Amino acid sequence: MKKIDIEFKEDSRQQDIKVIITAEKMDDEVRELIKRISDPFSSGFSVYDEKGAVVVLPCDKIISISSDKRKLKVIADNGVFELRSSLQDVEKQLSSLSFIKISRYEIINLHKVAKFDFSISGSLRIEMNNGMQTWASRRNIGEIKRRLMRKDLDL
Amino acid sequence: MMKKIIRYALIGFLLGMAIGNFIAFFFALMSGSAQLFSASMISRFGSETVAFIIHTILSGIHGALSFSGVIFYEIEEWGLAKATFMHCLLINASFLINGLYLEWIPSDLSSILVSTSIITVMFFIIWIIMHTRCKREVRDLNQLLQKEKDEGKE
Numbered sequence: 001m002k003k004i005d006i007e008f009k010e011d012s013r014q015q016d017i018k019v020i021i022t023a024e025k026m027d028d029e030v031r032e033l034i035k036r037i038s039d040p041f042s043s044g045f046s047v048y049d050e051k052g053a054v055v056v057l058p059c060d061k062i063i064s065i066s067s068d069k070r071k072l073k074v075i076a077d078n079g080v081f082e083l084r085s086s087l088q089d090v091e092k093q094l095s096s097l098s099f100i101k102i103s104r105y106e107i108i109n110l111h112k113v114a115k116f117d118f119s120i121s122g123s124l125r126i127e128m129n130n131g132m133q134t135w136a137s138r139r140n141i142g143e144i145k146r147r148l149m150r151k152d153l154d155l
Numbered sequence: 156m157m158k159k160i161i162r163y164a165l166i167g168f169l170l171g172m173a174i175g176n177f178i179a180f181f182f183a184l185m186s187g188s189a190q191l192f193s194a195s196m197i198s199r200f201g202s203e204t205v206a207f208i209i210h211t212i213l214s215g216i217h218g219a220l221s222f223s224g225v226i227f228y229e230i231e232e233w234g235l236a237k238a239t240f241m242h243c244l245l246i247n248a249s250f251l252i253n254g255l256y257l258e259w260i261p262s263d264l265s266s267i268l269v270s271t272s273i274i275t276v277m278f279f280i281i282w283i284i285m286h287t288r289c290k291r292e293v294r295d296l297n298q299l300l301q302k303e304k305d306e307g308k309e
Contacts, residue, residue, distance in 0.1 A: 103231060104231065110300075113300060115297055115300070116293045116296045116297055116300070117293065118286075118289050118290045118293040119234065120236065120286075121234035121235070121236045121237065122234035122235020122236045122237070122238070122239075122285075122286060122289070123234040123235075124289075124293065137231045137232075138234075138235055138289050139229070139231070141289065141292050141293065141296065142292075144296055145292065145295065145296055145299065148296065148299040148300060148303060149299060
């Protein structure tokens with residue numbers, strides 16, 4: 001595996017971000033790097049399925065990630081998985097994507113939300129595309145709105 | 156959380172002292188009385204000075220309890236209804252205890268019921284306003300969600 005040197009050049013004339021990759025030749029490593037930069041959802045997590053086998057789960061398949069004792073439970077389109085990491089670390093990795101932390105114990109994918117509802121008890125009920133329901137504090141409403149208004153949410 | 160409660164309690168204590176004394180001055184002014192407090196209260200505490208000190212401290216305590224109750228709305232696991240109810244309960248309890256001791260309200264049952272009802276109705280109105288505002292914001296969320304999905308399909 002080749003070493004990657006990252007250089008940042010400030011240019012006030014540059015409105016958008018331009019990434020130039022310099023390498024000896026176009027090979028699989030370079031193609032993979034280009035893919036990861038151009039498509040944020042190509043990244044994923046190594047998770048364990050119910051049989052204990054390691055699976056790479058792309059982020060765009062994840063519905064929610066929640067704390068389950070000392071592990072993380074990952075609910076995805078194609079099943080339920082286990083992730084051995086902390087919610088804090090996962091939150092950092094997902095911060096630039098469409099994921100949002102809705103409580104101390106759960107992160108959801110805004111891509112996978114079917115609708116929001118505000119219950120009579122005053123909590124935010126979130127219904128996901130797969131029919132799953134979860135709850136969040138009404139204090140998250142502002143942050144969810146900000147995320148949905150972001151142009152780069154790419155729904 | 157504890158630092159916040161202490162901060163709110165301190166702010167509430169100062170506000171309580173100020174408002175409690177302002178109200179006492181206001182009613183004394185309206186009644187044309189030269190004394191801030193009733194004769195029974197002054198005789199109970201021995202002097203107007205002592206009555207003023209106790210009144211100020213207890214007003215401050217009532218303010219501290221009332222303001223620190225704002226923390227209920229920041230408890231993640233509590234919905235708006237529970238937070239509002241608990242805050243209402245706290246203020247009602249504090250007001251009744253202090254109010255009866257400091258003669259803010261007469262000690263008969265109807266006066267107690269009236270003051271409790273007024274506070275409860277105020278909280279109910281506050282709850283309706285906050286609930287309605289949240290419902291509107293959630294409606295906006297759904298509209299944004301639908302808009303983004305429609306744009307994604309195009």
